Structures are given as structure tokens and as C-alpha cells.
Amino acid sequence: MPNSPVQQTSGAPSSEQRPYHETTPVVAVVSAVADAAGTDPLELPPLGNAINPEALNDLVGAERSPGLESISFEYAGYDVVVSGAGDIEVVQPE
Template identity: 70%
Template structure:
């Protein structure tokens, strides 16, 4: 009895990560609040409970100057201010 043929596979590699990755404003807000709270971002309430995430991403343009000066809202017990260029303040 012969052994079944061995299938050759090429090793898998992790996808290349871009070093110029900039998170969306929504991801940046969640990360900043999680850092301030000292918690895992997944343990925060949904951001959509307080602001429309798509609208936030549309209003804030991290890559260039935006007509928006800033937007502020309360999230997870913190006051959040996001500038039109993507700077975030959490207090």
C-alpha cells in the first residue's frame, strides 16, 4: 500500500501593513477615549449612541484642512472635541 501524495503548499505570509496608515476619525475617537478611560475600546458603548459615525468621518478630514473648526460631544462620560483636521481632545 502506498502513502497518499503529499500536497505542497507555499507558506502563508501576513498581509503587508502600510506604515502610512491613519485611522478614521471614528477609530481615533474610540481609541483616545479608551486610552483616557484605561480600558479596552471594545468595552466602550457604541459611538453611534451619541453621534453618527459616518457623519463624523465625513466632517473631519485628517489629510487636509477642513471647513469644520471643531465638533464636540460627550462619549462614555468624557467630553470629546475633534478638530476639522482630526486633532482630538478628551477631558
């Protein structure tokens, strides 16, 4: 899965964007947050503490609902936005 570079600017939160087309949304979110945090995905808390993983896969997976713009939630100290178009944005709040 190709990674977009982490974008950092002075005084701005870090951000990472990546597509999830090659895996499930749940796996892609955990991987993106782990990359942003510089840690192993297994070191993160369960995604189920932040959002229902099955619902996330159902809403933005391959069989997603047309017209869905995005889903936003907080996970492991990061703001996560999963778009209906297949992108994941991970932002560390200031």
C-alpha cells in the same frame, strides 16, 4: 499612531490629545476615549449612541469640509472635541 501624554493637574479634568491622520476619525475617537478611561475599546458603549459615526467620518475625515473648526460631543462620560485640523481632545469633566 503617536499619543500625546495625558495632562493632569490638581483639581483639573484629565485631558488627552492625539491626531487621527493614520486612521478614521471614528476609530481614533474610540481609541482616545479608551486610553483616557484605561479600558479596552470593546468595553466602551457604541459610538453611535453619542454621534452618527458616518457623519463624523464625513465631516472630519480625509475629505472633510474646509473651514470646519471642530465638533464636540459627549461619549462614555468624556467630553470629546475633534478638530478639523486632525486633533482629538478627550476631557473627563469634573
